[in-house]
Amino acid sequence: MKTDVVVVGGGPAAHRLAARLVQYGHRGTVTVIGAEDNAPYNRALLGSVLDGTLSPGQLTLPALPSTVRLLTGTRVRTIDRARHTVRLDDGRELTYDVLVLATGARPRLPWVPGLVTARGQLADGVRTVRTATDCHPLPAGPVTVLGGGILGVESALRLRRAGHEVTLVHREHALMERYFDAGACAVLDDLLAERGVAVQLGRRATEFMPGKLVLDDGQVVAAGTLLLCTGVEPETAPARACELAVRDGVVVDDRLRTSDPHIHAIGDCAEHAGAVGATVTGAWEQADALARILTGTNRPFSPSPQVLRPRIADFDAVALTPASAKGIEEAEETISLMDRAGGRYAWLALRGGRIQRGVVIGPAVAAVGFLHERAAVLPEDRLALLTGSDGTYAEDGVLPDDAVVCHCNNVTHAALRQAWTGGAHDPAALARATRATTGCGSCTGVVRELCATLGSPPQAQGGAS
Amino acid sequence: MRTRTLVVAGYGMAGHRLVEEMRTGNRGDADGTWRIVVLAEEPRPAYDRVALSSLLSGASARDLTLAGPDVLGDPRVEVHLHSPVTGIDRTAGTVTCAKGRVFGYDALVLATGSRPFVPPVPGRELPGCFVYRTVEDIDAIRAAAQPGRDAVVVGGGLLGLEAAGGLRQLGMRPHVVEMAPWLMAQQIDAGGGRVLAEAIARLGVRVHCSTVLRGIEPGANGRAARVTLDDGTVVDAPLVVFSAGVRPRDELADPAALARAERGGFLVDQWCRTADERVWAIGECAAVEGRCHGLAAPGYRMAETVARQLLGREGDAFAGADASARLKLLGVDVAGFGDAHARTGGSIEYVREDRRAGTYAKVVLDRDGRTLLGGVLAGDTRAYPVLRALTGRELTASPDTLLTGA
Numbered sequence A: 001m002k003t004d005v006v007v008v009g010g011g012p013a014a015h016r017l018a019a020r021l022v023q024y025g026h027r028g029t030v031t032v033i034g035a036e037d038n039a040p041y042n043r044a045l046l047g048s049v050l051d052g053t054l055s056p057g058q059l060t061l062p063a064l065p066s067t068v069r070l071l072t073g074t075r076v077r078t079i080d081r082a083r084h085t086v087r088l089d090d091g092r093e094l095t096y097d098v099l100v101l102a103t104g105a106r107p108r109l110p111w112v113p114g115l116v117t118a119r120g121q122l123a124d125g126v127r128t129v130r131t132a133t134d135c136h137p138l139p140a141g142p143v144t145v146l147g148g149g150i151l152g153v154e155s156a157l158r159l160r161r162a163g164h165e166v167t168l169v170h171r172e173h174a175l176m177e178r179y180f181d182a183g184a185c186a187v188l189d190d191l192l193a194e195r196g197v198a199v200q201l202g203r204r205a206t207e208f209m210p211g212k213l214v215l216d217d218g219q220v221v222a223a224g225t226l227l228l229c230t231g232v233e234p235e236t237a238p239a240r241a242c243e244l245a246v247r248d249g250v251v252v253d254d255r256l257r258t259s260d261p262h263i264h265a266i267g268d269c270a271e272h273a274g275a276v277g278a279t280v281t282g283a284w285e286q287a288d289a290l291a292r293i294l295t296g297t298n299r300p301f302s303p304s305p306q307v308l309r310p311r312i313a314d315f316d317a318v319a320l321t322p323a324s325a326k327g328i329e330e331a332e333e334t335i336s337l338m339d340r341a342g343g344r345y346a347w348l349a350l351r352g353g354r355i356q357r358g359v360v361i362g363p364a365v366a367a368v369g370f371l372h373e374r375a376a377v378l379p380e381d382r383l384a385l386l387t388g389s390d391g392t393y394a395e396d397g398v399l400p401d402d403a404v405v406c407h408c409n410n411v412t413h414a415a416l417r418q419a420w421t422g423g424a425h426d427p428a429a430l431a432r433a434t435r436a437t438t439g440c441g442s443c444t445g446v447v448r449e450l451c452a453t454l455g456s457p458p459q460a461q462g463g464a465s
Numbered sequence B: 001m002r003t004r005t006l007v008v009a010g011y012g013m014a015g016h017r018l019v020e021e022m023r024t025g026n027r028g029d030a031d032g033t034w035r036i037v038v039l040a041e042e043p044r045p046a047y048d049r050v051a052l053s054s055l056l057s058g059a060s061a062r063d064l065t066l067a068g069p070d071v072l073g074d075p076r077v078e079v080h081l082h083s084p085v086t087g088i089d090r091t092a093g094t095v096t097c098a099k100g101r102v103f104g105y106d107a108l109v110l111a112t113g114s115r116p117f118v119p120p121v122p123g124r125e126l127p128g129c130f131v132y133r134t135v136e137d138i139d140a141i142r143a144a145a146q147p148g149r150d151a152v153v154v155g156g157g158l159l160g161l162e163a164a165g166g167l168r169q170l171g172m173r174p175h176v177v178e179m180a181p182w183l184m185a186q187q188i189d190a191g192g193g194r195v196l197a198e199a200i201a202r203l204g205v206r207v208h209c210s211t212v213l214r215g216i217e218p219g220a221n222g223r224a225a226r227v228t229l230d231d232g233t234v235v236d237a238p239l240v241v242f243s244a245g246v247r248p249r250d251e252l253a254d255p256a257a258l259a260r261a262e263r264g265g266f267l268v269d270q271w272c273r274t275a276d277e278r279v280w281a282i283g284e285c286a287a288v289e290g291r292c293h294g295l296a297a298p299g300y301r302m303a304e305t306v307a308r309q310l311l312g313r314e315g316d317a318f319a320g321a322d323a324s325a326r327l328k329l330l331g332v333d334v335a336g337f338g339d340a341h342a343r344t345g346g347s348i349e350y351v352r353e354d355r356r357a358g359t360y361a362k363v364v365l366d367r368d369g370r371t372l373l374g375g376v377l378a379g380d381t382r383a384y385p386v387l388r389a390l391t392g393r394e395l396t397a398s399p400d401t402l403l404t405g406a
Helices: A012-023 A043-050 A150-161 A182-194 A237-241 A280-294 A365-373 A382-387 A413-421 A427-434 A444-455 B013-028 B049-057 B135-144 B158-169 B190-202 B296-310 B384-390 B399-404
Strands: A005-008 A030-033 A068-071 A076-080 A085-088 A093-095 A098-101 A105-107 A126-128 A143-146 A166-170 A198-201 A205-209 A211-215 A220-223 A225-228 A232-234 A250-252 A263-265 A270-272 A306-308 A317-321 A333-339 A344-351 A354-361 A404-406 B004-009 B034-039 B077-080 B085-089 B094-097 B102-104 B107-110 B114-116 B129-131 B150-154 B173-177 B206-208 B213-218 B224-229 B234-236 B239-242 B246-248 B266-268 B279-281 B286-288 B325-329 B332-338 B348-354 B359-365 B372-378
Touching: A005 A012, A012 A030, A012 A068, A012 A280, A043 A150, A076 A237, A143 A150, A143 A220, A150 A166, A150 A182, A150 A225, A166 A220, A182 A198, A182 A317, A182 A344, A182 A354, A250 A263, A306 A365, A317 A365, A333 A382, A344 A382, A354 A365, A365 A382, A382 B348, A382 B399, A404 A413, A404 A444, A404 B384, A413 A427, A413 A444, A427 A444, A444 B384, B004 B013, B004 B102, B013 B034, B013 B296, B049 B135, B049 B158, B129 B135, B135 B158, B135 B239, B150 B158, B150 B234, B158 B173, B158 B239, B158 B325, B190 B206, B190 B332, B190 B348, B190 B359, B190 B372, B224 B239, B266 B279, B325 B384, B332 B384, B348 B399, B359 B399, B372 B384, B384 B399
Parallel strands: A005 A030, A005 A098, A030 A068, A098 A263, A126 A225, A143 A166, A143 A225, A166 A198, A250 A270, B004 B034, B004 B107, B034 B077, B107 B279, B129 B239, B150 B173, B150 B239, B173 B206, B266 B286
Antiparallel strands: A076 A085, A085 A093, A105 A232, A205 A211, A211 A220, A306 A317, A317 A354, A333 A344, A333 B348, A344 A354, B085 B094, B094 B102, B114 B246, B213 B224, B224 B234, B325 B332, B332 B372, B348 B359, B359 B372
């Protein structure tokens, strides 16, 4: 059956959907309607434009197949669900068999006096990081980043690296608190301090004036540029206008369908299983799933475990979360590593030896991410996994000679062995000869094991641990 | 060849260890033999104070005895009970005891121990309030116990939890009140404390952390009846046990012009010697280089150090001791060893917690991740002896292997 697909939105989700539809042999037309003037580009890399690492042109995604019709700089004005048509702001009308909303999200602007001009524009010096238009390199001078989520932290560090004086203001008491636990936050705090980003936690902005931001405790921070990283809200206006079910985002089912079976929604504007997407990888996954659904696969969409990796130079971190609320079963076990001096941290919740969720900072990110992705059972030496060490140990499992076995009576391993050689061949005899085990008794097991080891044939010795 | 006299002031666990060390080492003493005079305050010879709680689960005072007939029958050892030392004349080299007798000494070792610390809360003198230190204290608690009623234990350290276990054995419903945010804060960390609190709560022991006693009010009979905590909790309890730490028994210091440490205790050097070369102090009353030690094992090390000096032998000075301990409290295994709180600069903490099994294990490693510095175990302490033996050394296997006993 030939179906004509119209995609509203021209971001990464729309781009991926169009490309996959062609790849999976979709029959019928594919039209992509982008509001921005640019061809689809990778929004997730906009931070690299801010600090001048990449130029906007380098973000452009691969050209779509020629069979895809791409309209840029064009907005959808109305959707007529009864007639299956969309009307564009230039007056054109397109007919669809399947309509896909991929309208993304827009920056959420906090209510701070001075932020927005009387004409509804952002004041001079106030910037967001959402579209290629608002993302050109920042002028020299001090920057204040408002919002300490992933984007805020990434941006603050990037701009600091590019030579700006940077202050990061966050209203919560911990950075990236939606993804990081207290331990990870502590290591992140250390990183920001070490790299010279001033951090103001638990503070709200009360007023923006040219060049400075006033905080709720009266402090004034330099803000030649004020970068808003205060989150996004799903762009649901077109969906509301045609009376589709909308909560935080456009509500979709396991086939990524809205309340109208001819209309789908994907990416940052969609709300699946109670969750609105937040990452480009999540949006791509939905685009791919929908392309399969529209080309005949009957498999419902089921999100992969969410993996969040902040893009911070020389700082590997990942937050691993279950794919859906259903995945958050009570963990059976947790393991954690805190190495603040070394900038390493890990916290993993396990079930059946497999990772349920967690946070990792440091060189273990890759190995842990690999095990998480494959839902593999963790190796026995979990410490070596978390530290990234080679897993070799001293003495090959044998207690060193001068190790004190009985602390109540200060008896060393060597003293026990000597007593054995002198004829004390069982725990009672060793106790008489050395006093070991006669204090609190907690070393009895070790002494018994020592008797077993020393009493066994020589070739069996040495491997015991 | 001349017989010299060693006077030991106090006959607790440290004093007893000193006597034992002197007896076993005396034979080869080149300068002649020592006569040992032990002046004890308690009505019985040294006993195992650490095992005091076993008296509440069927053991008798006799079972705890450390000083057997071999010691008491040794002609070189004189033990005087009910005879605490009341004064020291360092010029004359004599001590006076409570019965008025005077003993000359060539060497004096102070092993007077410590006394329970009772926080200054209103009502602490009421009948029904007890401390937890001696066989007599335990007897009194047993006599006052009222099965089925609530009881309050002040202090969630090692001794407090033992007391709570004992009261439970007596059929009472114990509440434990601890000032710190978690139980046994000296030995274990917050995670271990949480596992411990959960486990003992399942046994019906109520735990109140981060709070203190506000006061104890008497009932109509004039005995303790109602305990109020600072967080507003009120417990109708006819029995209160104070186990909120100890203070060194150093009251002999001032009259004898011996120095005291800032926070109490006879000030001694690392050889456990006071400024007077004939006077030493060991055990809980000794502030070795200013620091007191409240466990049995450090007291033993001090006793050994002093015995070697008296016998003219080579040996090491007292090297300090950590607060390592492995206990079974109310059926819950708990242990802390070495740098349990990861206070060493740059140290790494590795934690495994199994919620199903109710076990918690933390190992603290130095910055290279290879040397074991300390740790905490709760719910399962089978790995304790090996980990304790390896403390301060390179790991011989993965902590995961050592902890799971694989």
